[in-house]
Amino acid sequence: MTAYIPTVLTIAGTDPSGGAGISADLKTFSALGAFGTAVITAVVTQNTRGVAGIHQLDGETVAGQLNNLLDDVHVDAVKIGMLGTVEVIESVAAVLRERAPAPVVLDPVMVAKSGHRLLAPDAVAAMREQLIPLVDLITPNLPEAADLLGVGEATSVCDMARQANALADLASGVLLKGGHLSGADSTDLLVVDGRVTEFDAPRVVTRNTHGTGCTLSSAIAALRPQRDSWVVAVREAKEYLTGALRAADDLSIGSGHGPVHHFWRMWDDPHT
Ligand SMILES: Nc1ncnc2c1ncn2[C@@H]1O[C@H](COP(=O)(O)OP(=O)(O)OP(=O)(O)O)[C@@H](O)[C@H]1O
Numbered sequence: 001m002t003a004y005i006p007t008v009l010t011i012a013g014t015d016p017s018g019g020a021g022i023s024a025d026l027k028t029f030s031a032l033g034a035f036g037t038a039v040i041t042a043v044v045t046q047n048t049r050g051v052a053g054i055h056q057l058d059g060e061t062v063a064g065q066l067n068n069l070l071d072d073v074h075v076d077a078v079k080i081g082m083l084g085t086v087e088v089i090e091s092v093a094a095v096l097r098e099r100a101p102a103p104v105v106l107d108p109v110m111v112a113k114s115g116h117r118l119l120a121p122d123a124v125a126a127m128r129e130q131l132i133p134l135v136d137l138i139t140p141n142l143p144e145a146a147d148l149l150g151v152g153e154a155t156s157v158c159d160m161a162r163q164a165n166a167l168a169d170l171a172s173g174v175l176l177k178g179g180h181l182s183g184a185d186s187t188d189l190l191v192v193d194g195r196v197t198e199f200d201a202p203r204v205v206t207r208n209t210h211g212t213g214c215t216l217s218s219a220i221a222a223l224r225p226q227r228d229s230w231v232v233a234v235r236e237a238k239e240y241l242t243g244a245l246r247a248a249d250d251l252s253i254g255s256g257h258g259p260v261h262h263f264w265r266m267w268d269d270p271h272t
């Protein structure tokens with residue numbers, strides 16, 4: 001039997017400590033049976049304690065990597081993470097407009113867990129107006145949703161439902177992530193085709209939460225070509241993330257917010 005192995009592309013920044021950005025994305029792709037490819041937008045000097053510096057690539061370099069890859073390799077799904085600047089957003093949007101590789105999941109990364117800005121403040125409008133209309137699913141956390149909508153941050157699941165529906169006027173699909181709320185469950189809301197689906201997972205008590213958003217959006221991109229709907233892909237992606245948060249207890253990486261742990265899931269292995 002020949003396995004279907006989708007090729008998935010991440011467009012994102014780096015994290016030498018292996019918890020977020022390109023490293024998290026590629027590990028997630030592999031763990032979920034996809035072949036990972038990557039286009040770098042920024043070289044970020046960071047560890048589990050925080051961000052010490054950002055070397056931002058220019059739009060031409062990012063578009064050059066993208067076009068060169070897509071000239072040769074067919075991709076079955078795209079995940080977009082940290083973009084950094086208006087210039088890079090505009091370059092990525094231009095390539096998506098011209099080549100329309102689908103489906104595209106956008107994690108609108110704005111601020112790192114440590115508080116350091118990863119997106120220039122003037123780039124939020126460019127993301128909202130130029131990039132979001134071109135993608136299939138956006139996965140904002142609560143501060144990102146508030147920034148995109150120009151409103152205060154949601155403090156309850158009811159607030160989240162209002163904001164997820166408001167964001168659905170801007171994007172084809174929305175997964176509003178509730179990791180920043182407190183409570184026994186960590187709730188996310190998906191709005192696709194006017195239908196709202198709630199996903200609840202037990203909140204894992206751990207300091208190892210670095211890269212949860214990167215992992216979730218990458219898992220959705222890896223699974224979407226292998227599943228029939230966004231609802232199923234998101235449900236399984238969240239299950240994967242919850243497992244990776246639990247497995248993070250086996251790790252002792254750095255002294256700050258440690259990474260979640262990606263593990264090889266022995267499922268549907270055609271070779272055994
Ligand atoms: N402690 C936790 N236990 C279980 N699930 C969690 C926990 N924290 C976050 N999540 C889940 O992780 C995913 C990412 O949510 P979050 O709101 O933390 O995104 P984020 O802030 O973009 O993440 P990051 O910036 O760390 O990459 C969501 O599915 C959320 O429900």
Ligand SMILES: Cc1ncc(COP(=O)(O)O)c(N)n1
Nearest residue numbers: 013014020021112113210211
């Ligand atoms: C390159 C890159 N992309 C995304 C994040 C967000 O992850 P976190 O909020 O866990 O710091 C990050 N720190 N670095």
